Amino acid sequence: MPRLATIIICLLISLLLVFFLLWPEIQKYRDLNLSVKIKDIQIENQDKYFSQIKNKAEKLKSYEEEISKIDSALPDDPGIPSVLEFVVQTANENGMQLTEIANTSIASAQKATGNQATQEPGVINNKLKEASIEFKILGEYSALKNFIATLEKNARLIELNTINFSSEGTEKGALPSFLIKIKTYSL
Numbered sequence: 001m002p003r004l005a006t007i008i009i010c011l012l013i014s015l016l017l018v019f020f021l022l023w024p025e026i027q028k029y030r031d032l033n034l035s036v037k038i039k040d041i042q043i044e045n046q047d048k049y050f051s052q053i054k055n056k057a058e059k060l061k062s063y064e065e066e067i068s069k070i071d072s073a074l075p076d077d078p079g080i081p082s083v084l085e086f087v088v089q090t091a092n093e094n095g096m097q098l099t100e101i102a103n104t105s106i107a108s109a110q111k112a113t114g115n116q117a118t119q120e121p122g123v124i125n126n127k128l129k130e131a132s133i134e135f136k137i138l139g140e141y142s143a144l145k146n147f148i149a150t151l152e153k154n155a156r157l158i159e160l161n162t163i164n165f166s167s168e169g170t171e172k173g174a175l176p177s178f179l180i181k182i183k184t185y186s187l
Helices: 002-061 064-073 080-093 142-152
Strands: 097-105 111-113 114-119 128-137 158-167 176-186
Touching: 002 064, 080 097, 080 128, 080 142, 080 176, 097 176, 142 158, 142 176
Parallel strands: none
Antiparallel strands: 097 128, 111 114, 128 176, 158 176
16 A cells, blocks of 8 residues: 555656646646747837838829829919919019019917917918918900919919009009918918
């Protein structure tokens, strides 16, 4: 019997050793293997994400012309001199004459006071700025129609606000004058 008891005790000791020493190592191995699988899945998802971004960037390259049109419609700089140059050139091309620049202004960025944000007139949002230009031109009505059509076809975003008509003289052949107020936008 002592031999059988020794075998049983040795078997119990070996089972206890396996349970207390080897089993935690097996659990660590399983946990480590699981974390490696999770990292592999994360890396695979990142690779998919970056490949999607790369595909979208390549797709955007095919729209470069359209994006450049948007950039020209909303430039970073309000560029009142360039707008005025365009107005003078367009007026001359359409048989009109710019006689006076009445008023130009650029709205400043949004001011924040406390919890309430107050928006200055002409500011659409934090980034979009509005430039207002008022000028007087002389010419025939048909030339005015062509002038307005050319302004509307321009790539830059130009909004025609008001047109005031006046006749400067009572003599026959005197050209009517038009006081025009336009708005342009920039970022």
